[in-house]
Amino acid sequence: MNKVKSFLLILLSVVIVTSCGKKENNNQTKTDEAIPVEVTLVKKSMIDREIELVGNLMAWKEANLAAQTTARVQKIYVDAGSRVKQGDLLFEMDDTQLAQAKIQYQVTKDNYDRLKPLYETGSISQSQFDQVKAAYETAEKTYQLLLTNTQFRAPFSGVVTAKRLNDGEVFLLAPGGVGSPTIVTLMQINPLKLILNVSENNLKDVKLNQTVEIKSDIFPEETFKGNISRINPAVNPTSRTFEVEVKIPNPNEKLKPGMYVRAKILIGKSEGIIVNRSAALKQLGSTAYYGFIVKDNIAKRVELTLGKEFDSLVEITSGLNEGDYLVTRGQGLLKDGSKIDIKAKAE
Numbered sequence: 001m002n003k004v005k006s007f008l009l010i011l012l013s014v015v016i017v018t019s020c021g022k023k024e025n026n027n028q029t030k031t032d033e034a035i036p037v038e039v040t041l042v043k044k045s046m047i048d049r050e051i052e053l054v055g056n057l058m059a060w061k062e063a064n065l066a067a068q069t070t071a072r073v074q075k076i077y078v079d080a081g082s083r084v085k086q087g088d089l090l091f092e093m094d095d096t097q098l099a100q101a102k103i104q105y106q107v108t109k110d111n112y113d114r115l116k117p118l119y120e121t122g123s124i125s126q127s128q129f130d131q132v133k134a135a136y137e138t139a140e141k142t143y144q145l146l147l148t149n150t151q152f153r154a155p156f157s158g159v160v161t162a163k164r165l166n167d168g169e170v171f172l173l174a175p176g177g178v179g180s181p182t183i184v185t186l187m188q189i190n191p192l193k194l195i196l197n198v199s200e201n202n203l204k205d206v207k208l209n210q211t212v213e214i215k216s217d218i219f220p221e222e223t224f225k226g227n228i229s230r231i232n233p234a235v236n237p238t239s240r241t242f243e244v245e246v247k248i249p250n251p252n253e254k255l256k257p258g259m260y261v262r263a264k265i266l267i268g269k270s271e272g273i274i275v276n277r278s279a280a281l282k283q284l285g286s287t288a289y290y291g292f293i294v295k296d297n298i299a300k301r302v303e304l305t306l307g308k309e310f311d312s313l314v315e316i317t318s319g320l321n322e323g324d325y326l327v328t329r330g331q332g333l334l335k336d337g338s339k340i341d342i343k344a345k346a347e
Contacts, residue, residue, distance in 0.1 A: 033339070034297070034339040034340055034341035035299075035330060035333050035334060035338055035339065035340050035341065036330055036340075036341045036343045037292075037299075037327045037329060037330035037331065037334070037340050037341070037342060037343065038327070038328050038329035038330060038342070038343055038344040038345070038346070039294055039325040039326060039327050039328060039342055039344070039345050039346070040275070040276075040279075040325070040326055040328050040345070040346040040347075041323070041324075041325060041326075041345070041346065041347045042273055042275070042293075042320050042321065042322055042323060042324040042325070042326050043273070043322060044271045044272065044273055044322050045271070045272065045273075045274055046269045046270070046271060046272075047269060047270060047271070047272040047274065047308065047315060048266070048268075048269055049205075049266075049267045049268055049269060049270055050213075050264040050265055050266050050267060051198065051202050051205065051206070051264070051265040051267060052262065052263070052264050053196045053197070053198070053262075053263050053264075053265070054260070054261070054262050054263065055194050055195055055196050055197075055260075055261060055263060056194075056258060056259065056260055056261070057192050057193070057194055057248070057255055057256065057257055057258065057259045057261060058192065058193045058194070058195065058257055058258075059158075059187035059188055059189055059192065059193065059257045060188045060189070060190075060191050060192055060193050060247070061156055061158065061187070061188040062185070062186070062187050062188075063155055063156070063185070063186045063187075064182040064184075064185050065090060065091075065152050065182065065183055065184045065185070065186065066171065066173075066181050066182050066183045066184075067093050067149055067150075067152075067171050067173070067183070068149050068173070069149065069173055070170065070171060070172050070173045071093045071094050071170070071171055072093065072094040072168065072169070072170050072171070073091060073092075073093060073094075073165050073166070073167060073168065073169050073170070073171055073183065074091075074092045074093055074094050074095060074167070074168075075091060075092045075167055076090070076091040076163060076165070076166065076167055076183070076184070077089055077090060077091060077092075078090050078091070078160045078163065078184065079160065079163055080160055080161060080162055080163050081159065081160065081161075082159070082160040083158075083159055083160075084154045084157065084158065084159075084160065084186070085154065085157045086154055086155065086156050086157045087153050087154060088153060088154045089151060089152070089153055090152050090153060090154055090160070090184050090186070091152050091183060091184060092150060092151050092152070093149065093150045093152075093171070094150075095150050097146055097150075098143075098146045098147060098150045101139070101142050101143040101146045102143055104139045104142070104143070105139040105140055105142070105143035107139075108132070108135045108136040108138075108139040108140075109136055109139070109140070111132050111135070111136065112132050112133060112135075112136035115128070115129060115132050116129070152183075152184070154186060155186070156186070156188050157188065158186050158187050158188040158189065159186070159187055159188075159189055160184060160185065160186055161185050161186070161187050161257075162182070162184065162185035163183075163184055164182055164183055164184070164185075165183050171183060187257060189250060189253055189255075189256065189257060190249070190250040190251060190253055191226075191247050191248055191249050191250055192247075192248045192250045192255055192257065193245060193246065193247065193248070194212075194214065194226065194245070194246040194248060194261065194263060195243055195244070195245055195246075196212075196243075196244045196245075196246060196263055196265070197236070197239060197241035197242070197243060197244075198241055198242050198243075198244050198265075199240070199241055199242075200235065200240055200241070200242070203231075203242050205265075205267040205268075206228065206231060206242075206244060206265060206267070207228065208228055208229070208230075208231065209227050209228060210227065210228045210265055210266065210267070211225060211226075211227060211265075211266045212225065212226045212227065212228060212246045212248075212263050212264065212265050212266070213225055213263065213264045213266065214226060214246075214248060214255075214261050214262070214263050215261060215262045215263075216255065216259055216260070216261045216262075217260070218259065219254065222254075224248060224250075224254075224255060225248075225249075226246045226247055226248035226249065227246065227247055228244055228245070228246055228247075228265070229245050229246065229247040230244070230245035231243075231244050231245075232244070232245075244265075246263065272307065272308075272315050272316075272317070273315065273316045273317075273320050273322065274310065274313050274314070274315050274316075275291075275313065275314065275316055275320070275326060275328070276312060276313060276314075276328050277309070277312050277313060277314045278312075278328070279291050279326055279327065279328045279331065280304050280306060280314060280316070281331060281332070288303065289303070289304040289305070289306055290302060290303050290304055290319075291304050291319070291320075291326060291327065291331065292326070292327040292331050292334050293320070293324045293325060293326055293327070294324075294325040294326075294327065294340060294342070297339060297340055297341075297342070298337060298338070298339060298340065299327065299331075299334040299335070299336065299337065299338040299339075299340050300336065300337075301334075301335070301336040302319045302320065303318075303319050304316050304318070304319035304320065305317045305318040305319055325342075325345070327340070328346075329344075
């Protein structure tokens, strides 16, 4: 009986060892099998380079017009939304003082005109003429000052964006809730202005008159263009950026001051490597990317650094060299050192 048990134990051991050997052989066979993949030849191509920034549109010019002294508003000739040309009369203040100054100015001018010929013929002395001339010049300056502080004209062509008083109201020369006191606000909105903050690293690529493309969510299908008109040479000590001003033609006045826009400063072209976005695999639990290239039908894992994205394509700034064969399909089954079977090759 003991001999039988011993025989059965030996037989069972042989079966187990044989079975394990077969499994190991099967696993080894699977490991040695080549994994089918598709590859593409890595090439360099020209890439448009730009600096992407955001900002808010501003009026090219803005003027908050008001009197220099407290006075009554006599007449306002415009309203919010009115379009005016340079030199158009916008509003008038009480002209009582202006009328008095005009009379004084006219009297002194008449005296000056009457005595000037007498002075030239020697009929009156130099001191007499100097007194008349001084009185005339003083009255003229007073009249002109009151005239400009009574009749307010548009300093440039544009659109009235605010009217803060009505006819007959008293303008008080005192700070209000929002900045300095204002009767009428005028803006020039063609062209518009966009202020961008460019980093120290990108400033070397920014030049005057460079083209800037502007996109607004309000007009998603349209691209507006402008040009860099000014570069502030001093760095902002807080943000470490440089202020760059963009001048944007706005003939149809579609764009409005205050709109949020995205801008691209076009800085030229340079060579780079662009591949299918799916060829770059993201490493789990990190922001790192990797891919596989082919060396003698063996997969070699390489770490990838991504650059500019183009929908289904992406630029690789490091990790690939021109002439490499990059796995573009089947890479999810690979590991470093896997044998591969190239089923398709794109040149």
